[in-house]
Amino acid sequence: MPSRSDIHYFGAGPAPLPTPVLEAASSALLNYKDQGIGICEISHRSADANAVLADAKAALTTLLDVPPTHEILFLQGGGSGEFSAAVYNLVAVWVEKRRRRAQEDLLVALADGKEAGSKADLDAKILARLQGEVASELRLDYLVTGSWSLKASQEAARLVGADKVNVAVDARKSNNGKFGAIPPESEWELTPRRREGGTGSALVYYCDNETVDGVEFPSFPASLEKLPEDAIDDEAPIVVADMSSNFISRRVDVSKYAVIFGGAQKNVGNAGITIVIVRKDLLPPAITPASADLLRQLGLPVGPIVFDWPTIAKNNSLYNTLPIFDVWIAGQVMSHLVNAYGPRKIEGQEEVSALKARLIYEVLDAAPQVYTVVPKQNVRSRMNICFRVAGGDAEKEKAFLAGAEKRGLTGLKGHRSVGGIRASNYNAVTVEGVQKLAQYLKDFASGSA
Known part of the structure; x- marks a missing residue:
């Protein structure tokens, strides 16, 4: 059975969450703030619930500089x-x-x-x-x-x-x-x-x-x-x-x-x-x-x-x-970013998102005989990287997905309405995971996967 660290999930949503947030959540579910009940059991009218809302709002306001208007x-x-x-x-x-x-x-x-x-x-x-x-x-x-x-x-x-x-x-x-x-x-x-x-x-x-x-x-x-x-x-x-x-x-x-x-x-x-x-x-x-x-x-x-x-x-x-x-989880995720990037706020995450997208697109563009990126270059998403393998050959795309899963790279199948491959590059997808995907893309293109 694989551990959480063995799997890099690129599904389009629900998406991965930061492991530290999930670890804190496991404790909060059982005994929130040492009250003997879990966070899912507290009243939404309670002072604790209002504090959760206030903290989430504060974190989002800090990250995006939400104005008082x-x-x-x-x-x-x-x-x-x-x-x-x-x-x-x-x-x-x-x-x-x-x-x-x-x-x-x-x-x-x-x-x-x-x-x-x-x-x-x-x-x-x-x-x-x-x-x-x-x-x-x-x-x-x-x-x-x-x-x-x-x-x-x-x-x-x-x-x-x-x-x-x-x-x-x-x-x-x-x-x-x-x-x-x-x-x-x-x-x-x-x-x-x-x-x-x-x-x-x-x-x-x-x-x-x-x-x-x-x-x-x-x-x-x-x-x-x-x-x-x-x-x-x-x-x-x-x-x-x-x-x-x-x-x-x-x-x-x-x-x-x-x-x-x-x-x-x-x-x-x-x-x-x-x-x-x-x-x-x-x-x-x-x-x-x-x-x-x-x-x-x-x-x-x-x-x-x-x-x-x-x-x-x-x-x-x-x-x-x-x-x-659910609000508590969102607040924890946003507070995690606030603490990680400090005065740089969301700019830190923006740089990481751009880096991860660049790592994948560079490999795709370097092997046009194997990969075709779906959208035009000037509007390529940093979050959802959609491409076809061998021009959309069904068997080769099936083989691509099977090989990826063997390396612990999961959730790469494109949306059912369009098919193909989709690597969703959300915030909690790690740079390490993206690097492993980029290496697999190179290996598959060269035939050494």
Whole structure:
């Protein structure tokens, strides 16, 4: 039976966790802080649970320099749950902005004598105006660069209707019908940022790293930058980034994003929690019966209360029973990085991630007669390295995987939807493990494996 040190796991998620964190977890599961009960057994309303949340937030704030303008939330439902939550919350924000603007305009007209009528008449006019704006102007922009962003756009279309979803980028159209590239920003068809008397899209979503297709955005898109003359609430794009698979692996300017979310099970912890970093000005009062009625009258969805970000924020992520053990694991992983890199913060991990990716890609590129990297070079993921063996020959790829397992290199099979080989290079994958994989790649290419 192999020991933990004998196996180097490159699965796409759930992913490896640092061994010291797991060793500490084994003790915490049995007897947390010498209380005679395990951490899975403590109340989520207890002081200990609140301390776990506070520690995890503090570690994440330190790593990414999360500014005071943003709130950190812990939820359940995974990244897929946030596909829905982003729509529920940000469409509601868009509607509320439009409602206030309509009310202000009509009240001005009423004061000037241009409008007359009772409150009921005013409400009816506001509703009529909103119905027209929802029909003609409500748009959600999606940059579809891989399987997960495609799923996100499909969920948005399911919730609000395909007519309101603007696929500003479909990377397959410029790559022979397959994912593996990101078209130049000059080709993106984003909803216009400025409209007479109105705002642009309710959100602009993209997946920062696509696990299935091995595509990663090299940096924050220039076309989504806030311009100097932008008003933060109306004109700047409401950028939503799914960072499930490259979270806390490189520097991120959190201030540029309205929302960052990610499932924990890649770089942060075990499956069970989702982390959301959301700009506080997008956390109005929770959905009320009146605002819910308005959304329904407009033909728009009202989300489950457990996905309502204002409600979760108001309750310190404890509106319902949060899996505190999962938050504790995430906090331990992030604190481990804080302690490891000190004042360098996430830059230390970024350097290690880049090193590990380079070790693998250099070997793949050196043997083009054997290996073909799937995505284009300028958008290659550091986290999910996708390639084919012998042009995708099924038998040779099967032999490659079998040989890798004999060396303790596991989890390398590509996603079932695309096949091939995928080496997921998450934070807890060690440099030693990557070096062993690189050596195996060399040996297999030379026929000496």
